[in-house]
Amino acid sequence: MRQVIINTQKEGFKATVGLAHSDCMEKKAAPINVTIDKNYDSEFCGSIPLHLVNLIQPHGMLLVVNKTELRVVQASTNVETYLGIPVDDLLEQPLSDYLSAVQYADIQSKIASQNSQAKIPLTLTFTVQDTQRTFTALVHPREEYVLIELEESAPTSGEESFLGLYQQIKYITSLLKQVQSTAEAAQLSADEMKKLTGFDRVLVYQFDPQWNGIVIGQAREADMTDYLGLRFPASDVPKQARDLYFSNPYRLIPTRDYVPVRLIPVINPLTQRFTDLSDSNLRSVASVHLEYLVNLNIKASMSLPLIIDNKLWGLISCHHKSPIKPSYELRSALELLSGIVSVQIASKEREKAILLHAQLRGVHARLLEQLYTSPTFTDGLLYGNTNLQELLNLSGAAVVFEGSIRTSGSTPTNQEIKELVAWLRRNKKDKLFTTDTLPKDYGQSKNYKDLASGLIALPINAEQGEYILGFRPEVLQTVNWGGNPNNAIQMEPDGKTYHPRNSFATYQETVKHTSLPWLAEETEAAEALRSAVLEKIIKERH
Structure with missing residues (x-):
């Protein structure tokens, strides 16, 4: 990690600030924990109940079942796409009608013993009208019901087999153990995750004390915009979205152009409320975030949390110019890697x-x-x-x-x-x-x-x-923003509809006093x- 010496011209006072890749930044670029005068953490964005949307993305289907006989009480309307039967025909039916006795017993035991935070995947084969369809399932037991997410299982290549991914993770872990600083760990993580996933750009963010995120590691294709060293206002990842990273190991949007899928019935019959989709990987995304992806000129994204000491320290954000859906196996490997990266960064910070x-x-x-x-x-x-x-x-x-x-x-x-x-x-x-x-x-x-x-x-x-x-003394410090943070949210006259900023051109702010x-x-x-x-x-x- 290079060192930037900020000369304050005060005799006897020399402050050293460590900056990742400082040659790409201003000499007096602000350190991560500089106090920025304005709070960009939007209370409006942070108050939107993202987990009560009643919509999912279409790359999987969702079932809500009761806890006794695992009877389907609510389902996404795209079950016909995956199972070949209308959603109305599936409602009120027990899962035992579609699963083998062994798989039905297995899912019952998992529900009975599983901690709701565990998110252990299962393989479930549904038999519908003599046709078998195999899915990777995530089971989320709740107090009053069970949420089951299903994605079609796809054949994996040798590189995405368990052994292939295990070898990749071991290799990346060995490299991470050799780095000397947080900045090196961030850059290495970006480089290796880009190679592993094929995403066009991988960014590693660190949150500052006011929840603005600064890019401390980046790997990108030559035609992708360079964001290294730029800071993004807290409203880009508002409080509600930040909190959900403790329920979700990753956030995947295979394509921003998807048509959201509704749950039927709209109200959960067991709770008489909207179904809480906090734990759901398939949960639909707020339209303002999809607009944000448009403004970033990307079609698909995936983000993973970096959690240190049970706090959200940062994010790994993957961008792609065209639709992309990493296999479930690859996503699981990235989930594991984000945890390993978190541990290594925590170790460097402690050192x-x-x-x-x-x-x-x-x-x-x-x-x-x-x-x-x-x-x-x-x-x-x-x-x-x-x-x-x-x-x-x-x-x-x-x-x-x-x-x-x-x-x-x-x-x-x-x-x-x-x-x-x-x-x-x-x-x-x-x-x-x-x-x-x-x-x-x-x-x-x-x-x-x-x-x-x-x-x-x-x-x-x-x-x-x-x-x-x-x-x-006063040190004039330059904060390089990814777009003007004062335009991060643009409200419509109705005071309810809003849009993200449409420019991410570097905006420099000099922090005085x-x-x-x-x-x-x-x-x-x-x-x-x-x-x-x-x-x-x-x-x-x-």
């Missing part, structure tokens, strides 16, 4: 955190020794071979204690520090406080944004206005230092 922890512990130990051998804790923190600036990557620091203000490095004036402390007291900042957007939080600080757009405040005695303060963000490891180091200082003060007074 990075452990390394930073070790570096900070070393500085902390030296600073602690200095703290206890100096005449006062202020001398120990601000002056000497090791100081607070080195520990927390600061351009300046101040200690406000017992009516005096002592500073080191580049800081606001004493009067400005007094006013800042008064603001901290008014806002009850009696615990460790950090911000990388101080001018936004505290308007008066705009006058010295070059010195203090970032603030870390360690309270010693907040009621008396005694604090240890650390400052970071921000410093480099505070890392979790830095705030932990600050908290440990605060405890040591309080202990030192107590010893000095007694």
